[in-house]
Amino acid sequence: MTRTPPFPELHRTTLFGWGNGASGRLAGANSIDHYPVPITVPGELIRKVSTGDNHTVFWTDQGLFWCGAMQCSSTIITPVDSEGRPLQIAPMHGPWEENPHGGIMDIGCGSECTFVVHAGQLYACGSNSCGQLGLDDCEDRLTFTLVEGELKDHHVVRVFPSSDCWTTFVLTSYGGIPHLFGCGSNYYNRGAFCAPGSAEYSFKPIAFPQSYDPFADPIVEVSPGKFHTLALTRSGKVYGWGWGEDGRIGATYDDGSPFLTATHPTLVAFPQPIRAIACYRHSLAVGKDGQLYAFGPDPGHCHGDGDGTSEDKLVPTPITLPGEARAAPVHPRCIAVGRYYEFSLVQTDRGVFGFGSNTEGCLGNGETGEATGPVEVGLEHGRGRYDLVTGTSHCLAVKYEPLFL
Numbered sequence: 001m002t003r004t005p006p007f008p009e010l011h012r013t014t015l016f017g018w019g020n021g022a023s024g025r026l027a028g029a030n031s032i033d034h035y036p037v038p039i040t041v042p043g044e045l046i047r048k049v050s051t052g053d054n055h056t057v058f059w060t061d062q063g064l065f066w067c068g069a070m071q072c073s074s075t076i077i078t079p080v081d082s083e084g085r086p087l088q089i090a091p092m093h094g095p096w097e098e099n100p101h102g103g104i105m106d107i108g109c110g111s112e113c114t115f116v117v118h119a120g121q122l123y124a125c126g127s128n129s130c131g132q133l134g135l136d137d138c139e140d141r142l143t144f145t146l147v148e149g150e151l152k153d154h155h156v157v158r159v160f161p162s163s164d165c166w167t168t169f170v171l172t173s174y175g176g177i178p179h180l181f182g183c184g185s186n187y188y189n190r191g192a193f194c195a196p197g198s199a200e201y202s203f204k205p206i207a208f209p210q211s212y213d214p215f216a217d218p219i220v221e222v223s224p225g226k227f228h229t230l231a232l233t234r235s236g237k238v239y240g241w242g243w244g245e246d247g248r249i250g251a252t253y254d255d256g257s258p259f260l261t262a263t264h265p266t267l268v269a270f271p272q273p274i275r276a277i278a279c280y281r282h283s284l285a286v287g288k289d290g291q292l293y294a295f296g297p298d299p300g301h302c303h304g305d306g307d308g309t310s311e312d313k314l315v316p317t318p319i320t321l322p323g324e325a326r327a328a329p330v331h332p333r334c335i336a337v338g339r340y341y342e343f344s345l346v347q348t349d350r351g352v353f354g355f356g357s358n359t360e361g362c363l364g365n366g367e368t369g370e371a372t373g374p375v376e377v378g379l380e381h382g383r384g385r386y387d388l389v390t391g392t393s394h395c396l397a398v399k400y401e402p403l404f405l
Contacts, residue, residue, distance in 0.1 A: 236273025290329020
């Protein structure tokens with residue numbers, strides 16, 4: 001999971017995309033690019049990019065834009081101009097248009113749905129089959145709608161929708177106290193916002209169980225996975241919940257066997273504070289010193305240790321990247337995992353590397369063969385760092401290069 005750097009205005013930004021561009025989600029032809037290609041979006045500064053199953057949203061200094069397609073109420077929505085002519089990239093309309101240079105705080109793409117945090121309020125549109133929009137029903141929305149309910153008096157800060165699991169998490173502040181809410185599907189208890197066995201869905205945001213200290217150590221990041229969820233606190237602690245089979249949440253019973261289901265946030269043990277998390281079927285984390293950790297199932301060698309095996313890791317295990325990436329610390333927040341195919345992306349001082357499944361060119365190295373160890377993604381070296389964003393079978397990267405040394 002990644003976030004734009006502090007003071008993004010002091011950076012030069014460049015956008016790249018690779019993988020399967022079906023439905024126009026990479027702002028181009030419905031082709032497969034095995035190597036990163038530049039993508040041009042309106043504006044000169046890219047603040048954040050988020051992608052879902054078949055669409056992508058760009059937050060730039062000129063406002064919000066999108067490409068691809070969303071299916072809502074059996075209607076496929078694609079970008080068009082004012083006269084209905086198809087566009088590769090189009091403005092995303094909503095209340096933020098009155099002040100495109102201010103008020104937007106976060107964006108997030110889920111499965112056929114989109115969220116925008118504007119002026120401390122959450123707006124949602126798109127598919128709502130499991131109540132993931134938080135609007136107290138399961139009706140799709142073709143235009144952005146204000147999410148209220150329990151959030152009405154809260155100042156919304158960030159939103160974390162899952163890509164294809166119909167679960168949404170929302171970080172808020174109320175009276176200076178941070179809060180976490182969840183809505184949508186609670187399948188495998190990956191939402192942890194419903195009492196165990198009480199409901200499979202919540203159509204409106206529900207306050208999260210406070211098993212951590214929200215005053216001293218609030219949650220700052222959430223990574224929703226396919227069967228489980230990870231959360232990162234300000235001090236670097238990690239909590240996991242949901243289906244823990246194969247070590248997905250990195251916690252075990254006293255006999256060493258993995259938690260089968262964690263119905264409430266469970267502390268994941270690391271030897272140092274953590275600065276980044278990412279998960280889908282498997283889980284990655286980066287420590288304060290740049291050490292990469294992996295846990296959970298390892299199909300397709302997505303843990304990156306290059307040992308030629310695919311053994312599950314029941315607890316967070318330090319990974320030493322072989323080859324060109326050896327002994328290079330992983331940049332905090334510069335990690336991502338595949339949402340459909342089992343692969344991982346990380347940035348080190350020596351470049352951006354990928355490992356695991358390379359179906360449809362997800363590793364961006366010009367090939368399609370599985371990589372048991374790190375292969376270098378075809379992105380430029382030099383100053384700056386990348387925000388790495390993964391979709392179902394496509395990837396994007398925003399390069400933030402400092403304007404001043």
